[in-house]
Amino acid sequence: MKFLLFVGFLGAVYFMFFKKKSLTPPTSDTSTEEAMIPCVKCGTYVQVKETFMRDGKYYCSRECLES
Ligand SMILES: [Zn+2]
Known part of the structure; x- marks a missing residue:
């Protein structure tokens, strides 16, 4: 038992x-x-896996990242 x-x-x-x-x-x-994150530079919402990240901030493109 x-x-x-x-x-x-x-x-x-x-x-x-x-x-x-x-x-x-x-x-x-x-x-x-699939989460959407706003680009800190231009405010465009992009999927997390599509973002460029630097210093803990997300950018929508290389242009935003480098400008
Ligand atoms: Zn941007």
Whole structure:
């Protein structure tokens, strides 16, 4: 009986961990990849993966970055 409880407990923990792990990464990935960030120079909104970053600031293009 104790063994069954232990197995059930392990199963519950594993299920919760697995569920949490499988749910969290996709949502965080899409939110960071598709998030729109304003260029600090001209104010144009661009996707994070398309931005140029310098000193923790986001720029929409190389022109904005270097000017
Ligand atoms: Zn810009």
